[in-house]
Amino acid sequence: MTTNTATVAGIALTAALTVLLAPAPARAQATAPQTFPVRPIQMVVPFAAGGAIDQMARAMGASLSRELGQQVVVENKPGAGGNIGAEQIAKAAPTGYAVLVGTSATHGVNPALFPRLPFDAVRDFTPVAHWGSVPNVLVVRASSDVRSVPDLIAQAQREPGKLTFGSAGNGTSLHLAGELFKQAANVDMTHVPYKGGAPAAVDLLGGNIAMMFDTVTVSLPNLKAGKTRALAVAAAQRHPALPDVPTFAELGYPSVVCATWAGMFVPAATPPAVVAALTAANRKALADPAVMEVMTNTGVQVNFMDSPAFGDYVRSEIALWGGIVKKGNIRAD
Known part of the structure; x- marks a missing residue:
């Protein structure tokens, strides 16, 4: 029993001396707590x-x-x-x-x-990292007489409230992009909400609405097929997928950025x-x-x-x- 106790004590003493005599980085590593993350x-x-x-x-x-x-x-x-x-x-x-x-x-x-x-978007969160964004683009059907943003504004000024723009519903980014443009260009257009962006796009192609904002990603198939025409991108820079389409900033409306x-x-x-x-x-x-x-x-x-x-x-x-x-x-x- 005495021998076993002495052996255990000797092992403990040796371990302690090993840690104490080790270089500082090694000692820190041996005693540091586990760092984040330690679980999924x-x-x-x-x-x-x-x-x-x-x-x-x-x-x-x-x-x-x-x-x-x-x-x-x-x-x-x-x-x-x-x-x-x-x-x-x-x-x-x-x-x-x-x-x-x-x-x-x-x-x-x-x-x-x-x-x-049920939460405060600023007070209840800490931002970690912004990843990126998908900007909206203003589109009309390919057969439309409106060929540019200046054309659109001129027509809206001649006929206040007559031009219609569709969206995926009240308060969606597609709706708010239209409202942002209306206020920036000081024109009167009529909002037509839909139960989603897809039915709005169908009505755009059918001529039931004059225009709509949609994300670049969703708009690309119809643009590439020649069914719609892009007038401007609501982004700070031109989009790589639409290099020939100007931004609203290039056309004199720098505040129209919606993504x-x-x-x-x-x-x-x-x-x-x-x-x-x-x-x-x-x-x-x-x-x-x-x-x-x-x-x-x-x-x-x-x-x-x-x-x-x-x-x-x-x-x-x-x-x-x-x-x-x-x-x-x-x-x-």
Whole structure:
């Protein structure tokens, strides 16, 4: 018994001396706590599977899993214009293991469109990284007499309220893009809401509405087939898929910038070190060729923003769309 006790004591003493005599980096490594992440991360997409936002999220999730060394599990929580999924993450524990794919809806338009949101888009979240955006493009049918934005404005001024523009419904980005243009160009046009962008596009081709804003991705097939004509892109730069189509800024309307954007958010009070780790991983994931391929195929213009820059952008979006919604007296369907 005495021998065993002495042996155990000797082993313990040897181990202690090994740690003490080891170089400082080795001692730090031996005593440092496990770093984030140590278990899988839940990534909530507040929209249905299969759409552009979901495709972006799944590509990023796969790349982030490799960067972080832990699985990033994508979970779709659609409903209420993205508010259901956003609320879930707003109320989640601020540990970094539950993240949100926030968008121009949840953190841009919805704070003005929904008077009683179950979360505060600024106070209840910490932005992590902006991924990119899909801009809207103004299109008319190919047989239309309107061949340019100046043509459109001139006609709208001659016949106030007669020109119609369709959208996927009240308060959608397609509707708000039209309202933004109306206010910037100071013209009167009539909004025609539909139950989705597809039926609006059908009526555009049928001549039942004069024009519509739609995402570049959705518009491309009809544009390539020669069924519609693009007048201008609501983006800061021309879109690679439509290099010959000017931006509204080039035509004298720099405020007409409207896109569906996406990025990562975590609950407020998430430790800064965790936010920093996620931001760094997002930066690397966006440079992944596999992610870039998905982004290109879905018409996304990649634009990484870190946490502070993304936070400033979110506040500017909320202010912009709050003004548009209020001036246009817009209500959600």
